[in-house]
Amino acid sequence: MSTHKVTPVDAGEVDHIDYETDVLIVGYGCAGAAAALEATAAGAEVIVLEKLGGGGGSSALSGGEMYLGGGTEVQRACGFEDTPGDMEAFLLAALGPNADQEKIGLYSRHSARHYQWLVDHGVPFKPSLWDSPTWVPPTDDGLMWMGEKAWPFADLAQPSPRGHRVTSDGFGGKVLMQKLFEAVNATPVAVHTDTNAVRLVTEAGRVVGVVAKQYGRHYTYRARSGVVLTTGGFADNAAMVAQHAPQLVGLGVNSDGGDDGRGIVMAQAAGAAVRHMSAAQVGISLIPGMMVRGMIVDAAGRRFINEDVYPGLVGQAALFKHGLKVWVILDEQAYEEVPENERWGVQPHFVAETLDDLEQQIGMPPGALQTTVNEYNRHAADGQDPYFHKSAQWLRPLRSPFAAIDVQRGIVPPEYGEAGRGGAEVFTIGGLHTTIDGHVLDLDGEPIPGLFAAGRASSGLHSWGYISGTSLGDGTFFGRRAGVAAAQSTSS
Ligand SMILES: Cc1cc2nc3c(=O)[nH]c(=O)nc-3n(C[C@H](O)[C@H](O)[C@H](O)COP(=O)(O)OP(=O)(O)OC[C@H]3O[C@@H](n4cnc5c(N)ncnc54)[C@H](O)[C@@H]3O)c2cc1C
Structure with missing residues (x-):
């Protein structure tokens, strides 16, 4: 069977299964880790595939800012009375036009609980405010403004700072991922590294597994309940960028270098719809x-x-x-x-x-x-x-x-060392069209049985606008939901 092609392999063509599990998660960044934690908590047997020698993805390189609010304990400790309604109104305006109202509403209503879930899984946030415009504070303060006080947003919603920063020396993504990995390591979840998923396996219209490459050999994984794609975006795939987001061509990329869009394309080949593929975060220099x-x-x-x-x-x-x-x-x-x-x-x-x-x-x-x-x-x-x-x-x-x-x-963020960045560094924020539970939808708007996605492989809260923290935020939040939904998914 060719591993160059991306079209799904029919289960009937698979001569043997190498691994079988309930939930198969492809990609071990923040969305994959969150999905794994919730799928195993829901009682599913879980395998995570990661193409690199270790997980972390772009999540581990990130600033560790998570857009959370609606009354978190950090906000309250810093003297802010935030509400889910104000958070929702801000995000609808800032991530629009026509941002995903259902996802933003849900995310805002559950944001304080999601904060607590992160804390319960060991992620630290210091209850102190950094009160000045910056990309990443030079201190370990845990709360920062993300433009909530600026026009027109302050006219639409009561401003509160909602940038929750994982406590860290410098960028906080490494601490976020270290804590999530420690939490995963305390569960029976199996992580297969150096394992690159290249094609989905389908059976009578249902996604039932993947074909993956490890050290030049290919292996077939079968998922009894569901496959969750948490493979990141496509900013490192020059052909996909030229096709979907030509204004990004030639710009620096804000990623771990592995945002090749394979997960998105594998799902498209199985009939998945995509949304907002031209949208991007533009980290201007x-x-x-x-x-x-x-x-x-x-x-x-x-x-x-x-x-x-x-x-x-x-x-x-x-x-x-x-x-x-x-x-x-x-x-x-x-x-x-x-x-x-x-x-x-x-x-x-x-x-x-x-x-x-x-x-x-x-x-x-x-x-x-x-x-x-x-x-x-x-x-x-x-x-x-x-x-x-x-x-x-x-x-x-x-x-x-x-x-x-x-x-x-360009500028040279201290965390980057010698490597500078040109006029801007970008990453894509469009991707697979999913429900609030991470089901991947087809072109008829129907869930593709057995297929789920979260993180930058999917289109999350955003349509066009972007606010820092919404990527780690929606990646972990909808990753959790996709993990639960995949664990509960049955073929009957
Ligand atoms: C320097 C930097 C700073 C940032 N700062 C912030 C911030 O402060 N706040 C914020 O919200 N966002 C930030 N971002 C963006 C954010 O980090 C990403 O959008 C987010 O981490 C994406 O999470 P993910 O889980 O979807 O993907 P990733 O974290 O990239 O994880 C995807 C994983 O899937 C693996 N993978 C991919 N394809 C396959 C395959 N076919 N088979 C097996 N494995 C595969 C990859 O190797 C990777 O490990 C920043 C990004 C960078 C680079």
Whole structure:
């Protein structure tokens, strides 16, 4: 049997079964670990397949920020009275347009309980607030804002900080995965590493297993109850990116390098529908604390967004509307106000006493930047931003000397060591169309019997927008639900 093809293998063509279990989980990142924990807790025998020598995936490299709220104990300890309704209203607006209302509603109502589930499985969150715009706080504070106070979101929902950060030295994803793995290791779940699932096995329209490759040999796994695909997204698959999300071509990828989309394609070959395949998180290469104190402008020197929103939303606007030809404009005071350990080594690329000089150095049309900054300053002096409604907290007329940072030149997050990143690093947020229980749907909107998915292999809470923490958040939350549903799935 060919392992190059992706079309499902009919069970009748399989000459022997190498392994049999109730629930087979493909991919051992956060979604796979969560699915495994809940499937085994539901009484199922579970095998997890992981193509690499160890699990973790992108989840282990991540910042460890999880978007949680509705009244978690960390929020309460920090003095915030959040409600599921406010969380839902924020997410519907921020992850839209037309984000998945059913998933967001469920996720918001159960978020505080999901927080507790994580804590009960050993994941630590420190009850202290980091109160300044950043990608990842330089401290181990466990709570941070994700743009909830920014326009238009503050008009739609009572703002509360909901970025829950796994306690860690630096990025928290490694701690998250270490804790989930410790929890899995305490169960009978079997993990088969170096085992790359390449094709589904089907029988009379039901997914009953996979064919996987390990050290050059192929093995057949049979799943009595269900197969759960938690294989991550497709940002590392250049052909899939070109096909579905051409605006991402050539950009850096925010992943462990293994987001090859195989799980998505295997399921598509079995009739699965996909959603929102062109949507992406755009980790734009700038320091949020600098941008919010100044402004971001396009090649014509024009602002295009309020700089206090979650920077990924700035990234989407900068990439999809301005081709990442954008600059952060600030003054000396704004630069100096950002503590050195939050600057990630970023220094201005252009400095000038006058805006005239600065726009010439950047190559903007004469007067373009002067017009924008003069207009910004005129209103900022009154604490107003009638164009984009940036919060008065960040409004102050910019004064000479001025500086500009070219976003295309990239930044180097301390966690990355020497490797920098260009104008932006991206990952895909579209994927398999699933129900709230992780059933993969076909093109008729019917569940494909025996097939489940969660994490970035699926389309989760998002349609287009992205807020940090919603990927680890929906990956673990819907991973858990997929694990339970797969354990309860029967062929009768
Ligand atoms: C640097 C960085 C920072 C980030 N920060 C955050 C953050 O703070 N908050 C947040 O919410 N998100 C963050 N993200 C995004 C987030 O980490 C991912 O979207 C999320 O971890 C995806 O989880 P997953 O379980 O779906 O996939 P993964 O964690 O990538 O796991 C998928 C696993 O499946 C395995 N696999 C794939 N195909 C197969 C196959 N065919 N057979 C067997 N195994 C297979 C892979 O090897 C991998 O181990 C960040 C990402 C990066 C790279």
